[in-house]
Amino acid sequence: MLRLWPFVRPVRARLLGAASVAVVASSMGLVMPLVLKWIVDGPVADRDSAGVWLGAGVLLAVGAGEAVLFGLRRWLVARPLAGVEAAMRSALYRHVQRLPVGFHDRWSTGQLLSRGTGDLQLLRMFLAFGLTFLVVNTATIAIGLGILLTQDWTLGLILTAPVLPLIWLCAVFEARYTRAARSVQDQTGDLTTVVEESILGIRVIKGFGRHRSQARAFQALSGRLAAMEIEKARLLAGIWLVILALPELFLGGALILGVIQVADGALTAGTLVAFMTTAMALRWPVETIGFLLALCNEAATATDRFFEVMDTPAPPELNAPGGGADEAEGGEGLRFENVTFRYPDAPPGSPPVLDGLDLHVRPGETLALVGGTGSGKTTLLSLVPRLYEVTGGRITLDGTDIAGLTREEVRRRVAVAFEEPTLFSATVRENVLMGADTPPDGAAPDDESLRRALRISQADGFVGALPQGALTQVGEQGLSLSGGQRQRLALARAVVGRPRFLVLDDPLSALDVHTEARVEAALREVLAGTTALVVAHRPSTVQLADRVALLSGGRVAALGTHAELLAGSEEYRYLMTGRREGVSAR
Structure with missing residues (x-):
């Protein structure tokens, strides 16, 4: 996924700023347990109501600051990452246009569409949410564990005990989830192809009464896709079960030991409150590990699929060795x-x-x-x-x-x-003038060329009878026209220039x-x-x-x-x- 860096580099400052703001906001959440410790061991123990109100005001200010900073993080990443997605989609489109026809003979349209839409949306979600919170949650957990060990190192060690088992389980989950995620994304492309072919070939399907067989083909692919989505959900549920249950067991153990220490006078009540509040604040960063792992794996798979197309070499563009369109008439043909x-x-x-x-x-x-x-x-x-x-x-x-x-x-x-x-979802005029050279000044080709081309292809009669003449939209693939009309417009496009x-x-x-x-x-x-x-x-x-x-x-x-x-x-x-x-x- 480091290969995404060329696309991310233009917005790196805002991404770094957003991550820094989010880390600060998350750290402010860890300040609250320390304020609670001061309130419990200070104003509450001393029955100082003014101190309690002061502590409450500090908590309110910290919470409001945290909310503002998280809102600022979202504002910092929204626009630039939409631009990153647009830049990647444009790069993919340009590259696909440059690839030889042989590439398009081998690749289905649905697979290319899924890479240019769903996969890039996954990458934007990862960059906007997953990447930021990987950094934020890692920093939060590290800072939180430091605070816990500072409060009471014995209780802190108990809560750090499940770290190594969780790392091993996450590694196993990652390998399995990656295979499932890749299968889902590939099958989504296949399903998109079936839908596209069914829509473009609707006349053939209806004409031969093949709607039931097409529906069966669609349902078979859809069923396989649904089964893989359920497999993904099963894997995610399993890792979440472990991530949620294992820390809770150790948290319960730490609570029991802490209560005993408070009863024995070895630990103040404020310290235990601060410890448990800090531990509870770390629950969300720990619980989201499963979701972030899933998002990371899907984004990595989407990146692979994106670069499968981008890595396909396009024929090099050579500089013309001389001569041009103005070479002498009557050459060699x-x-x-x-x-x-x-x-x-x-x-x-x-x-x-x-x-x-x-x-x-x-x-x-x-x-x-x-x-x-x-x-x-x-x-x-x-x-x-x-x-x-x-x-x-x-x-x-x-x-x-x-x-x-x-x-x-x-x-x-x-x-x-x-x-x-082949006609495009555009006007007759736009379809025909695709074959004309654009004048050096960038102006639109003149209508005289259009009229001449339509006359040569004998398309001027039916074009003039269209509701808006040459400005009539012909619809996708030009299917609103007859086969002969489409062929005459294609001929007009060839001769207009x-x-x-x-x-x-x-x-x-x-x-x-x-x-x-x-x-x-x-x-x-x-x-x-x-x-x-x-x-x-x-x-x-x-x-x-x-x-x-x-x-x-x-x-x-x-x-x-x-x-x-x-x-x-x-x-x-x-x-x-x-x-x-x-x-x-x-």
Whole structure:
């Protein structure tokens, strides 16, 4: 948990101040037994009512001072620790955004959400309460034991006797509770994933009548989580039982011995009152040991889970070696040189998805990618904007290796539109303009770019019919729109920034034939001045391309125009027409 120090360091002064104030406040509570001793052995024994009133006034002042100091402690830590939590959440969000797509392929959304919400709330609670009171209670117990030994060392030794057994029991408890706490936090992430998937997939669940099976899956996970929570409660109850009972037994023994000493005249009544009052004041710091241990273990587990994500290395951001968006037009276009790619979590020895692929998209050319399922078309497209990094070989944009460009620069040159369009809980305008460059002065992109993009994607008609036009909120995942509408907005987002390079993954698959024809006609305007790589599954989309590349076995099996490949490649002809040589498709 020392790794939290970089986040805590900016507020260390206020945290130290809060701990110091709390120690002083707790120490003031230990002053009260000494005042009581003075009252009992002095004014009470002497029947001095004025002295009793004076002592009562001192007790009132000490109690009021203690209350004020505890309030000051809370004020000192509330705002800065909320800032620490916010800083950690921002750091986690930034890091997750920088991590490669392969990381998100392996991690469930629910696990990331639980780390960014519940785990960080646990850490804030620990820093605000647990850490402070670990210091305060330790100091209080040490000071209190010193006072007890000063009052009467024999009685003090009796009360210190359970310390070593308690330390051993706490160590055993810590090991078991840590395992239970980690299991609970991991299962919470799994449960969050199930809930998220059930909400996002509600149409599928309802459409197939799978609500009962989903409910059973949820109940099974929820039941396991509840069982682990009960296990945590059982462990905590056990340690609390020991922490409460063991000191009480020794406290009773000390009381009996003290009464005997008072009866024998070896101890004054005031001293016994002060001793027992001090011992009772130490009950709360001792009793909270179990709770603080539990909180510490949960916070330590939350810290582990937080840094599991933060320790995942993000690809380094390189400085571009020169050139930029203003390189001369008519460069080398987009080139793949001996590109090999294998997914990071692929089994050892499995063949690569792309194996020594060579391909050149000329400047201003539109090249269609065609291939069977699993041939690597979408993977190849994902390498261009560096959603994945090549395993071998290189990819160049106008002669510049993309590995030597910052991701910001690569994605400023390359625009993408995927077959499964993703929209955000924002307006149509905000979703589309995500693909536009922000002007140097920081102003919003102009509406003319928005209108042009909507016109090219043939989205201007239905957007104009929305209740607030382009300012209409599309809802989570854009599910308030049809599949074709979402796909057209994703296409508009890809073309709004007038990119040098355009990567389209079957961007028209959800459109009807009439809308597809209109979009294709409008797209020709964009493709005429753009170097484009387009995954195509239908002949109508292939017609947009100047040339076609057939992918097979991780390589380019054939390259040429649509007509040339129809005439010369049986595999291409089968993909486009469904017919093999001499065999009619039924």
